[in-house]
Amino acid sequence: MRWLAARTLWRAPRRLALAALAVTFPVAVLGATLLFIEQSVQAMTAVALERQQVDMRALATTLTADLSPVARNIRTVPGVHRVERFGSADVIVTSPDRRGRVTVRLFAVDPEYLQSHPWLAGASALGGHALLNAAVRAAPGFGSADRVRIDLPGDSKPLGVSVPVGGSIDLRRATTWFAIPAGEVQGDVAVVPRAVVVDYAVFQRSILPALRATFTGNTAVANPGLTDLPPASVELHVAIDHSAYPSDPGRAAKWSVAMQRVLERRAPGTIIVADNAAEPLAEASADATNAKVLFLLLGIPGALVVAALGVSAAAALEEANQRENALLRLRGATDTQVARLALLQGAAAWLAGSLVGLCIAVAVVSLAVGHPAWRGVPPGQLAFTLLLAAAAGLLTTGVRLAFLLRRRPRVQAEPAARPSASGWVPRWRRARLDVVALAVGVLILAVNVWAGGLRQTPIESATLALSFYVLLAPVALWLGVGLLAVRGLLVLLASRTTRSGHGP
Amino acid sequence: MRVAGVDWQTLGGREEARFRRRNCGFVAQGMTALPQATAAENIEVPLLLDGVAAEERRSRVTAALEEVELTAHAAKLPEQLSGGQVQRVAIARALVAGPTVVLADEPTGNLDSETAQVVVALLLQAAHEHQSAVVLVTHDPQVARHADRIVRLRSGRLDLDPVPDPAQPGRA
Numbered sequence: 001m002r003w004l005a006a007r008t009l010w011r012a013p014r015r016l017a018l019a020a021l022a023v024t025f026p027v028a029v030l031g032a033t034l035l036f037i038e039q040s041v042q043a044m045t046a047v048a049l050e051r052q053q054v055d056m057r058a059l060a061t062t063l064t065a066d067l068s069p070v071a072r073n074i075r076t077v078p079g080v081h082r083v084e085r086f087g088s089a090d091v092i093v094t095s096p097d098r099r100g101r102v103t104v105r106l107f108a109v110d111p112e113y114l115q116s117h118p119w120l121a122g123a124s125a126l127g128g129h130a131l132l133n134a135a136v137r138a139a140p141g142f143g144s145a146d147r148v149r150i151d152l153p154g155d156s157k158p159l160g161v162s163v164p165v166g167g168s169i170d171l172r173r174a175t176t177w178f179a180i181p182a183g184e185v186q187g188d189v190a191v192v193p194r195a196v197v198v199d200y201a202v203f204q205r206s207i208l209p210a211l212r213a214t215f216t217g218n219t220a221v222a223n224p225g226l227t228d229l230p231p232a233s234v235e236l237h238v239a240i241d242h243s244a245y246p247s248d249p250g251r252a253a254k255w256s257v258a259m260q261r262v263l264e265r266r267a268p269g270t271i272i273v274a275d276n277a278a279e280p281l282a283e284a285s286a287d288a289t290n291a292k293v294l295f296l297l298l299g300i301p302g303a304l305v306v307a308a309l310g311v312s313a314a315a316a317l318e319e320a321n322q323r324e325n326a327l328l329r330l331r332g333a334t335d336t337q338v339a340r341l342a343l344l345q346g347a348a349a350w351l352a353g354s355l356v357g358l359c360i361a362v363a364v365v366s367l368a369v370g371h372p373a374w375r376g377v378p379p380g381q382l383a384f385t386l387l388l389a390a391a392a393g394l395l396t397t398g399v400r401l402a403f404l405l406r407r408r409p410r411v412q413a414e415p416a417a418r419p420s421a422s423g424w425v426p427r428w429r430r431a432r433l434d435v436v437a438l439a440v441g442v443l444i445l446a447v448n449v450w451a452g453g454l455r456q457t458p459i460e461s462a463t464l465a466l467s468f469y470v471l472l473a474p475v476a477l478w479l480g481v482g483l484l485a486v487r488g489l490l491v492l493l494a495s496r497t498t499r500s501g502h503g504p
Numbered sequence: 505m506r507v508a509g510v511d512w513q514t515l516g517g518r519e520e521a522r523f524r525r526r527n528c529g530f531v532a533q534g535m536t537a538l539p540q541a542t543a544a545e546n547i548e549v550p551l552l553l554d555g556v557a558a559e560e561r562r563s564r565v566t567a568a569l570e571e572v573e574l575t576a577h578a579a580k581l582p583e584q585l586s587g588g589q590v591q592r593v594a595i596a597r598a599l600v601a602g603p604t605v606v607l608a609d610e611p612t613g614n615l616d617s618e619t620a621q622v623v624v625a626l627l628l629q630a631a632h633e634h635q636s637a638v639v640l641v642t643h644d645p646q647v648a649r650h651a652d653r654i655v656r657l658r659s660g661r662l663d664l665d666p667v668p669d670p671a672q673p674g675r676a
Binding site: 003004327331332 | 530
């Protein structure tokens, strides 16, 4: 049967084209959907990390630990972008006229830290100075204070460190600084209204020795039951090169855990590394899974619709195929031989249709995302996506062949009247289902746009809650566009048939 | 109905296909050639299906083409042939496997009377050479007069002519 299949391909390419069309539709739709999902998912790591203030915190297990060599060591780890010193402690600040005396959270960073973190708004120059937040400024005695005196709380010996005030700082967005750095509630933000920021050099020279004398042994960060900010901590804030994370959030989450362990192994026992990126990446990974499910729920009906329509369009071949099978059976071909011929022709149609469909999918997604659709997608994942789309074409081919071979051949010499020739028009065309579906889809979207259903509300923040019926819009649009494409195809075929006087 | 001593209604699947391939030739009204195969390839089909060796296929197809006087048109597709030539291809294809019986259903239905006479004469002559019986259905009395025995179907009833004398030569 190979010779006949080969001659059909060579001498009747329009038959191959029409059969391939039945494959092209579902492969293109499913391929485009899957590729778009991949592109969306690949962008989610960057989005998840975008708002990350500090990727990892290397917390000293004791205040006596010297983190300078640790910082130098960590800087050499591939993927580490920046390492910055950070210290914090609960202290008492007194105004120069001694009218004001408040408990505050003291933070110590190098002046460069303020430049590299834009979420520290309104910061004045820090070098050798202290910066007060609005709550401290509002406390009695601090409104116009040009110096503050810093002491440790409790029964500690008075420290009496006097630091000139360099200005103000807005810490309302510095959630990382107020986040519990370790333990079961890691990441929870503690409510501490008053805060002072001092130069790390001042902290290291004048405050840290007293803290070391007060808090001997392991710091609170080593306590798994930590439920509040530690009374004092010294740490390194590690910025990871975000381009080093795998673009898939699931893989990025695993990579982040591995990076955390690598950093911890650089100073075992000296530091505990808290992975701040783990939670947003895990959320992004879950979001990616939800997005995949959602897109597939929207894309699969579209693929099924166009597959059914593609099979319908290819049904124009049915008569020619049935007649050919009948002729072969009449001349003594067995069912196996007829089936083998159908399989060979189906395989050729699947191959051609899949290639064209995948090309269309890649082109459409590339146009939609503005760069090649394969960029950023791991090769294995890309291959799996393309194979899955091609499998949809294989399924369509299988269904078409099953219909073709299921029916017993009618041994007839004269072709039966074609539906188009006899004036018969499918019910969906008579009912203009394509136009109706498009109108319904557009109407749903228009109503939602008009009612503000597609706009974010302040409460929703970065998320957008959609009504369930909004999801009907893409389904209706899929159906409408698919049917419209088939209507156009059938009109084209009918006009060609009329012109040539022959069937396909 | 028995053909070559076999009740073919009792056959099924591969046996039926093999029996049809080796014992029955078909000529029908209209376009019964595979449109994507040349005249020679159309004639070759029954031999290919029967697994005949390439060398023997070639010689039998060549002989069949000569028999129906289509050697010059061997490489043409059916759409490049006239109606009469297509029917000659059908005759050659029906007889190339040396069948016991050729079933012809209105083989001249789409042909003008002159071509019809040529095609029928060719069919009967070729069948005679192959020693094949021909069962031919026709509405054309001019075609029917070539037959050894005529069975008329009138208003659903069979009207049988006398059985001819087997000793009388010249008819298939």
